[in-house]
Amino acid sequence: MFGPNLFANYGEAVAVILFGIGFSNLLLQKNLIKKIIGLNIMDTAIYLYLAEKGYIAGRVAPIVVDGVQEVSAYINPIPSGLVLTGIVVSVSVTAIMLSLTIRLYRRYHTLDLDEISMRLKKEGM
Amino acid sequence: MNFIQNFPFFSIILSMFSGIVSSVLCPKAARWVNTFLISAVGIMSAILLGYLAQTGESYTYMMGHFPAPWGNEIRAGVLEAGMALFFCVIMLLSMLGGHKKLLREVEYSKHNLYYILVDLLLSSLLALIYTNDLFTAYVFVEINTIAACGLIMIRQIGRTIEAAVRYMIMSLLGSGLFLMGLCTLYDLTGHLLMSNIKESVAQLATQHEYTIPLLTTIGLISAGLAIKSALFPFHSWLPDAYGYSTVSSAAMLSSLVSKGYIFLLIKIFYRVIGFDIIADSKVINVLFVFGVLGMIFGSLSAIRENDIRRMISFSSVAQIGYIYMGFGLGTQIGIVASVFHILSHAATKSLLFIAAIGLTDVSNGSRKFQDLTGAGYRNKIAGVAFTVGSLSMVGVPIFSGFVSKLLFAEAAIGDNMKMMPAVIAMAVSVILNAIYFMKTVIRIYVPEHREDCQVITMKSEKVYAVTLICFIVLNIFLGMCSQPIVKWIESGLSMFG
Numbered sequence: 001m002f003g004p005n006l007f008a009n010y011g012e013a014v015a016v017i018l019f020g021i022g023f024s025n026l027l028l029q030k031n032l033i034k035k036i037i038g039l040n041i042m043d044t045a046i047y048l049y050l051a052e053k054g055y056i057a058g059r060v061a062p063i064v065v066d067g068v069q070e071v072s073a074y075i076n077p078i079p080s081g082l083v084l085t086g087i088v089v090s091v092s093v094t095a096i097m098l099s100l101t102i103r104l105y106r107r108y109h110t111l112d113l114d115e116i117s118m119r120l121k122k123e124g125m
Numbered sequence: 126m127n128f129i130q131n132f133p134f135f136s137i138i139l140s141m142f143s144g145i146v147s148s149v150l151c152p153k154a155a156r157w158v159n160t161f162l163i164s165a166v167g168i169m170s171a172i173l174l175g176y177l178a179q180t181g182e183s184y185t186y187m188m189g190h191f192p193a194p195w196g197n198e199i200r201a202g203v204l205e206a207g208m209a210l211f212f213c214v215i216m217l218l219s220m221l222g223g224h225k226k227l228l229r230e231v232e233y234s235k236h237n238l239y240y241i242l243v244d245l246l247l248s249s250l251l252a253l254i255y256t257n258d259l260f261t262a263y264v265f266v267e268i269n270t271i272a273a274c275g276l277i278m279i280r281q282i283g284r285t286i287e288a289a290v291r292y293m294i295m296s297l298l299g300s301g302l303f304l305m306g307l308c309t310l311y312d313l314t315g316h317l318l319m320s321n322i323k324e325s326v327a328q329l330a331t332q333h334e335y336t337i338p339l340l341t342t343i344g345l346i347s348a349g350l351a352i353k354s355a356l357f358p359f360h361s362w363l364p365d366a367y368g369y370s371t372v373s374s375a376a377m378l379s380s381l382v383s384k385g386y387i388f389l390l391i392k393i394f395y396r397v398i399g400f401d402i403i404a405d406s407k408v409i410n411v412l413f414v415f416g417v418l419g420m421i422f423g424s425l426s427a428i429r430e431n432d433i434r435r436m437i438s439f440s441s442v443a444q445i446g447y448i449y450m451g452f453g454l455g456t457q458i459g460i461v462a463s464v465f466h467i468l469s470h471a472a473t474k475s476l477l478f479i480a481a482i483g484l485t486d487v488s489n490g491s492r493k494f495q496d497l498t499g500a501g502y503r504n505k506i507a508g509v510a511f512t513v514g515s516l517s518m519v520g521v522p523i524f525s526g527f528v529s530k531l532l533f534a535e536a537a538i539g540d541n542m543k544m545m546p547a548v549i550a551m552a553v554s555v556i557l558n559a560i561y562f563m564k565t566v567i568r569i570y571v572p573e574h575r576e577d578c579q580v581i582t583m584k585s586e587k588v589y590a591v592t593l594i595c596f597i598v599l600n601i602f603l604g605m606c607s608q609p610i611v612k613w614i615e616s617g618l619s620m621f622g
Contacts, residue, residue, distance in 0.1 A: 019305060026298055035294060042301045046308060053312045078317070082260060086304065089267045093297060096271060100278070100290050107283055116287055123283065 011052035018045035032101045032111045036094060043090040047083045054079025129176045130184060132169040133201050133255040136209065137248050140166060144244035152236035159220065159240040163247065167213030174206035178613075183620045185257060185320075194321055198257040204464075204617025205254050208388060212250055214599070215380050215471050216243070222479035222592035223373030230280045230371045239279050246272040246377065250385045259307050259397065260317050262389055266303065266353070270296045273382045276374035277366050288365035295362050299352035306345030310397070313338055319396040330402050343398055343408050350390040351412065354383040356449055357419030360442045364430075367438035367478075375434070376478040379441045380471035387448055387467060391460060394452070395621035404455040413453020413543060417550040419446025424557035432492045433485065436561060437477050440518060443554060444470045447533060450550070454536050454543055457618065462532035464614045469517070469525035469603055476596040477514040483507025483589065484569060487578050494565070499573035501566075504581040508569055510593040515562035517600050520555055525603035530555065532611070 006013060022045055025038025055075055062074040101111065108116050143162045147155040177183070183202030190196070220243065231239060249269040256262050270293070278289040311317060313335055314325035329335050352359045367375045394403045403409060423442030430436040444466070451463030481492075487503035488496045501508025517524035530551065537547035583590040603610065 019301070023298065023301060026294060026301075032290070039297055039301075043304075046301070046304050049305070050308055053308070079311075082308075082311075085260070085264060089264060092271065093267065093293070096274060097290070097293055097297075100274075100286060100293065103286050104290060107286070113287075113290065116283075120283055120287055 009052075012049055015045045015049035015052060018042075018048065021045075030112050030114055032097075032104070032113055035113075036097050036101070039097065040090065040094060043086065047086055050079045050083050050086075054083075127176070129173055130186060130201075132173045133199050133205075133209075133251070134186060134188070136166045136169055137199075137251045137255065140244050140248035140251060144241045144248065147237050147241045147244060150237055152233060152240070155237035155240040156224075159243055160217070162244060163213050163217045163220070166247065166251070167210055167217065170206050170210035170213060173201060174203060174210055177201065177203045177206055193318065194316065197261060198318055199255045200257040200319075201255055202617055202620035203613060204620065207613060207617065208254050209251055211468060211471070212254075212381055212384075213247075215475055216247060216377060218592050218595055218599075219373050219376035219380070219475050219479065221588055222475075222596075223371060223376065223482070225586070225589065226372045226482055232281075235279060238275070242272045242275040242279070243377070246276065246382070250381060253385045253389050257319050257396075258317055259310070259319060259322070259393075263300070263304055263307055266300055266386070266389070269382060269385060270300065270353070273378055276378060277370045279374065280369070280371045282369065284365055284369040288362060288369060291362035292366050295355075295359055296353050299349045299359075301349070302345050302352065303349030306342045306349060309338060309342045309345065313342065319392070322397050323399055326398055326402065330399075339402075340406055340408070343403065343406055344411075346393060347390065347408050347412060350386045350393075351415070351449065354386040354390075355442065355445055356412075357415050357422060357442060357446055360419075360423070360445075363442060364426075364435045364438040367441065368432065368435040372478055372482045375438075376475035379438070379478065380475045383441075383445065384467050384471055387445075387463075390452075391464065392621070394460075395618065400457075400460075400622070409453050409455045411453075412449045413547075416446045416449030416451075416453050417546055419443060420450065420550050420554040421446075421557070424554050424561070428557060428561045430561075431494055433481050433494065433497060433565065434478070434492055436565070437474070437481060440477075440558070440561070441470075441474060443558070444474070444518075447529070447551075447554075450547060451533060451536060454540050454547065456536060456539055457615075458532070458539060459536040460618060461611060461614050462529060462536045464618075465532055465607070465611060466529040468610070469529045469600075472525055472596065472599050472603055473514050473517045476510055476593070476600060477518070479589075479596070480507045480510035480514060480593060483581065483593070484511060487581055489578055494568055497565075497569055498571050499569065499575065501569035502572065503575075503578055506583050506590045506593050507581070510597055511569065512566050513597050513600060515566050517604070519559045519562055523601060523604050525600050525607075528604055528607040 019042055022038045022042025026035050026042060029035045029038060059073060059075045062077045104116060105111060108119060140162055143158050147158055186199040188197040188199060245268060249265040252265040253262060274289050274293050277292060278285050314322045316322045316325060355363045367379055394400055420443050423439055423446055427436045427439035430439055448463045448466050451459045483504045484497055484500040484507050485492050488500050517526040520526045520530040537544050
């Protein structure tokens, strides 16, 4: 079941492992900055997956040079386009997360989300 | 091509454009632009709904100059147009009802930012409803998340910022899973347009190829959207986010944002994977189990709560559980019940949130139950509205909640395996609902004369009173005229196929 398929697609396997690492960091870390790093690892893993899937060995980027016109000479550009769109999205959510972190840090002088919740409960409101 | 067919595109682009324009307007003008926008989109959706009901078939609309397998598409059927209309109505009423509170809770200089976020929220909801392309759906899911995060934290207190962080973390986990599922699906089928993916998936299913990757994909997409719409074990962010944000935000978050994701999930079930494959997969059983657990544990948490806004928020967890239980039944009638519950819950929950602030305002701003005693006499219209909302949530006839519970029960009886757990969970959940909602209703109608609290009459807050009356009428309309609405949902779902 695993054997040759796993070795042929080792790039995708690495991407999925990285996705798991990022996902669990985002979910389980207490420190907000580490959570954001986890988020970035998770997103980047998806782009690695897309890039791996989008590349076909022996073909080149779809830019016509030397007058080669056959479709079979090029790879599909859409996965690369998806990666670009995804990067834009993840940059914006990272920016929002960082700005929220700054706000919380200015108020509570800690990056530990659980401790912030404890203090909020003590405040009552 | 008929001119009316342009309306979905106009609605999306108009709401994005008004968001951009609002950034340079003064708050008052931004408010008028926002009100005008929501009404205009609502009217356009209503015209589109009429047109589609007349022609009786859906259509796809090419975005840009590239035809089907390459370009981007919008698709509209009766269900989509009706949902857009309904979302506009709820959004308009929520904005009207919460305006006074917004003035008090948010700095005046930030008001136009609030309207930008609402415009963006509307545009992303419309795009989620209308789009025919999965990657576009992903991008608008993220825009929806960002707008919702802004709506939570526009009121700058510690609780809302913490809630916004928790909301973002959970949402990003969900969208990570959703994006991964989407990429795997793209890898399996080679398409991003929903109708093309469906053909390829059907081919894969008949040839019994890639069954495990396909199952994983369905699981990833369902789990991602379930996390984003706060299905039971992932609801930790919900009570703070709904309980402390300004009331318009709370009403829109509970009745529109999470419903947008659920509607997208229904679309994916019908238009991307194909309902037969979904019904055969084991993923819906997982959704069923978590839905049933959510129905019971959400209500239990609500009973323990001593804060009226947080109690209403926990009740949302239970109602989302109902919707996922309907998915879990894996039958057409189960989905119809879920869609009806989306409508009924949206109408009822925003009513409850807006009525609750009327009650807390006449109790010196306190949200604790002991201070709410007799609040129903001090603000009569809010008391009546809260009672109507509570009765609807519990499932008393003539209100909308009754019809959705009836539909769920009918759907559950069709399934031998899941009938007992579904029906028992519904019975338990209804009793628990009755405990905490009736407790509140009795509390606000216990006569107590208090000198220190102000009294709000209908004349002193006209807009607020009119909003609540509209909500009550909407609720009773959903409850009394359920038959044509169920017919409309059924025809919309059959257009999906």
